[in-house]
Amino acid sequence: MKRVMLLVLSCLWIESLLTVVRGEDPYLYFTWNVTYGTISPLGIPQQGIFINGQFPGPNINSTSNNNLVINVFNNLDEPFLFTWNGIQHRKNSWQDGVAGTNCPIPPGTNFTYRIQVKDQIGSYFYYPSTAMHRAAGGFGGLRVNSRLLIPVPYPDPEDEYTVLIGDWYTKSHTILRKLLDSGRSLGRPEGVLINGKTAKGDGKDEPLFTMKPAKTYKYRICNVGLKNSLNYRIQGHSMKLVEMEGSHVVQNMYDSLDVHVGECFSVLVTADKEPKDYYMVASTRFTKTVLIGKGIIRYTNGKGPASPDIPPAPVGWAWSLNQFHTFRWNLTASAARPNPQGSYKYGQINITRTIKLxxxxxxxxxxxxxxxxxVxxxxxxxxxxxxxxxxxxDKVFKYDTIPDNPSPNIGNAVTVQPNVLNITHRNFIEIIFENPEKTIQSYHLDGYSFFVLGIEPGTWTPEKRKSYNLLDAVSRHTVHVFPKCWAAIMLTFDNAGMWNLRSDIAESRYLGQQLYISVLSPEHSLRDEYNMPDSNLLCGLVKNLPKPAPYS
Known part of the structure; x- marks a missing residue:
């Protein structure tokens, strides 16, 4: 046994030495066992999805440029994939973990994701992208910390906490999927969870987090739910917003924040109130019946329960739109993405194509x-x-089956088929999201961050460009669109691959409100895109085909 241990330690030492000699960025290794288990977050036993026995799943705590090697063992009874919400996978859509890029992991087998997080300092999360698995769990936080060479624009906090908020259904993910497959809607959720639970307020709740008096803490808040925008607040405390989906922002103070599905914010909270317990609260927005989730924050020297008086949430989407207008990119902060000191003048780049969705x-x-x-x-x-x-x-899909500028009378006619846009590599594109419906939308684009130029009521016309923020719009990967409103984004499509643009509203995505964007490298060069990994799963028509010649 000693000889085996010495051999293992020697191999690890040699690998570490080789890494130093080659100058590679550090590797972090994870083994995840995905299983079913019984959970009762709202008091009703139901089937949940665990990662290594945890619900929610474990946090990934990484530093920019780290290489993540995550070996996933699928012990469910269905094919399964993880996607990494907000992680850009430069030149590497092979690791994106969605059905348009990857074959799902069959039951009883494993697949290893290899991801380099690059310079995208911020708060993110991962979740299952297959079927309706996200409704059962399998999600967790993903942090990308700054390297020491890149200072952040605030003092180091005493500690950092991941806060995963989301609406929750007591029906199983299989029942929810059957509802959608039968042509019905999911309906209303039954509650709201914070880190997989909600406080009962009976005096027996254990704290989710603790704070030392006079110390400042960083809370990383992500909406991992299926449907509802949520308002997040901490009883008696203000929050200083410092980061949003990988970008440092102007540090305004807020009593509450609307966090739409798929979005992540980082805030600083100082423990400067009476030492006792306090509730953190997440409640649904824009719904007739307001659902509330609570969690306890406890001062380490606290001597008293949290007050039952919950601070009220704001009313109406106009308040939320006004809050959006306060979000500004921090142009004076050093950051590696998208560039230091705001030198990237996105407002001065010529648009080569406008796509209205x-x-x-x-x-x-x-x-x-x-x-x-x-479509x-x-x-x-x-x-x-x-x-x-x-x-x-040509045997699987067609490119550009939708028009860039749809007719105003497009109506409710629908064609069910793969939806793929072909976009020229390195072109600077403007995308308009127009929402004529009565419910809010939230969209996410894999592989990229984009500048959110504006969100306004009405329908979009070229004249609306006069209202764009062309100076300090936040670079992010998710944009929400209020009812009867439009939102505009701009970005350079410089990341070759096949990338998913989807509604983050689970029901909408599952029933077709998504598309893929093909960004091909004309040179077929490793400079622009990695080759398909040898370990990549193959399925469908390519399962038995010879592999193409690799890029060089």
């Missing part, structure tokens, strides 16, 4: 479908990226 909901063959520009996306058996890489895309 109009969401709709209607029936197709008697079943509920959601669409973008009249409701469906995932083919062969992932789109694999079909493209193996040169058989």
């Amino acid at each position: 109009v969401n709709s909901v209607s029936k197709s063959n008697g079943k509920l479908r959601y669409a973008l520009n009249g 409701s996306h469906v995932d083919p058996e062969t992932p789109l990226k694999l079909a493209e890489y193996f040169g058989i895309s």
Whole structure:
């Protein structure tokens, strides 16, 4: 046994030495066992998804440029994938973990993700992208800390806490999926959870977090829910917003923050109040019935329970829109993404293409479908990226089946098929999201961050560009669109690959409100995109095809 241990230690020492000699960035290794288990977050036993026995899953605590090696063992009874919300995977959509790029991990097998987080300091999360698995758990926080060479624009906090808020259904993920497959809606959730639970207020609740008097703490807040925007607040405490989805922001103070589905904020909170317990609160927004989730924050020298008087949430989406207008990119902070000191003048770059995406909901063959520009996306058996890489895309999908500027009379007609946009590598694109519906939308783009130029009521016209923020719009990866409103973003498509643009509202995404963006490198060069990993899972039409010649 001693000889075996010495051999293992020697191998680890040699690997460490080689890493130093080659000058590689550090590697972090994880082994995740994904299983079912019984949970009762709202008092009703139901099937949950665990990672290494944990619900929610473990936090990933990394530093910019770290290499993450995550070996996932799927011990569920269904195919399964993880996606990494906000992590950009430079030149590497092979690790994106969505149905358009990856074959799902079959039950009883494993797959290893290899991700380099690059310079994207901030707060993110991961979650299951297959079926409706996200409704059962399998999600967790993902931090990317700053290297010592890149200072952050605030003092180091005493500690950092991940806060995962989200609406919750007591129905199992399989029942929710059957509802959608049968043509029905999910309906209303039954509650709101904070880190997988909600305080009962009976005096027996254990604290989620503790704070020492006079110390300042960093709270990383992400909405990992399925449907509802949530207002987050801490009883009696103000919050200083410092980071949003990988960007340092102007440090304004807030009593509460609207966190829409898929979004992540980082705030600083100082323990400067009477030493006792306090509630952190997450409550649904824009709903007739307000659902509330609570968690306890305890002062280490506290001597008293939290007050039952919960601070009220704001009313109406106009308040939320006004709050959005206060978010500004911190141009004076050193940061590696998208650039130091705000020298990237995005407002002075010529737009090469404008794409307007109009969401709709209607029936197709008697079943509920959601669409973008009249096309409701469906995932083919062969992932789109694999079909493209193996040169058989014409057998699986067509490019650009939707118009860049849809007719105002597009109506509720819907076509169910794969929805893939072809965008020229390194072009600077303007995308308009127009929401004519009565419910809020939230969109996420894998592989990129983009500048959110504006969100305004009404329909978009070119004249609306006069209202754009062309100086200090926040660079982020998620944008929400209020009812009867539009939102505009700009970005350079410099990251080759096949990337998913989706509604973060789970029901909308599952029933077709998503598309894929193909960004091809014309040189087929490793400078622009990595080769398909040898370990990549193959399925569908490419399963038995010879592998294409690698890029050089």
